[in-house]
Amino acid sequence: WVLKARTLPKTIAIAAAVVALILFMTFYQWPFKAHCDGTLRPVLRQDVFAKIDGDVNEVFVEHGSRVEEGALLLRLDSTDLDLAIAGIDGDLDEVQEQLVSNGLQRNELSGTSEQARLRKAELEGEWLELTAKEESLQRQRELYEKKKENLEVRAPLDGQIVTWDPVELLQNRPVQRSQMVLEIEDPDGPWEIELLMPEKRMGDRKSTRLNSSHIPLS
Numbered sequence: 001w002v003l004k005a006r007t008l009p010k011t012i013a014i015a016a017a018v019v020a021l022i023l024f025m026t027f028y029q030w031p032f033k034a035h036c037d038g039t040l041r042p043v044l045r046q047d048v049f050a051k052i053d054g055d056v057n058e059v060f061v062e063h064g065s066r067v068e069e070g071a072l073l074l075r076l077d078s079t080d081l082d083l084a085i086a087g088i089d090g091d092l093d094e095v096q097e098q099l100v101s102n103g104l105q106r107n108e109l110s111g112t113s114e115q116a117r118l119r120k121a122e123l124e125g126e127w128l129e130l131t132a133k134e135e136s137l138q139r140q141r142e143l144y145e146k147k148k149e150n151l152e153v154r155a156p157l158d159g160q161i162v163t164w165d166p167v168e169l170l171q172n173r174p175v176q177r178s179q180m181v182l183e184i185e186d187p188d189g190p191w192e193i194e195l196l197m198p199e200k201r202m203g204d205r206k207s208t209r210l211n212s213s214h215i216p217l218s
Contacts, residue, residue: 036197044186046157050175051150054078059167061182067155073182074153074170081148088141095134102127159186 054076061073106123109116163169163182175181 036195038193038195040191040193042185042187042189043192044189046184047180048182050177050179050181052078053176054151055174056170059171061161061166063161063164065161069155069157071155072152073155076151078151085144088137092137095130099130155184157184159184
């Protein structure tokens with residue numbers, strides 16, 4: 001009865017409408033819109049971290065300061081590092097005094113007796129041992145001196161300090177290794193918008209695209 005002459009036009013019309021709806025849903029890209037908060041920020045930005053435990057002794061920048069890469073931002077003090085270096089210096093002084101004494105004894109030693117030869121061999125052994133100890137202490141001191149360079153926190157890139165009131169935040173305060181102390185951004189480079197959208201509102205992540213572009217500033 002569907003194919004009877006009087007119902008055939010309706011059947012064709014319904015079938016055509018269904019096919020048209022399927023084609024429309026298949027090929028038409030319906031825009032996906034969602035509203036959320038966002039932040040306009042420079043693309044070039046970097047957090048600055050402390051490389052060593054210590055106390056902030058001096059802060060050389062403030063909010064809004066323009067800095068160049070390598071510029072000194074903070075200077076730290078480390079009591080533990082100072083004590084370690086002082087301990088090594090004391091050990092070095094003691095070893096060097098022993099080397100001087102050993103050298104004087106070897107120079108004053110004379111004679112060809114068995115006792116003299118044994119004493120000379122003993123002093124030479126002590127000399128080698130003291131020399132090796134001195135070299136080890138010197139290497140340790142060099143490592144600590146290298147570590148002292150980390151007490152100076154420097155800018156990793158050209159930019160502007162965006163941390164609010166870093167003097168109040170950091171002056172005379174302890175910081176730990178890997179702790180973020182400052183933020184730097186480059187306002188002269190490209191900018192981007194960070195969208196703060198819950199994942200449940202983003203739909204199918206495989207098919208959702210966010211069109212973004214750099215925003216030039218005048």
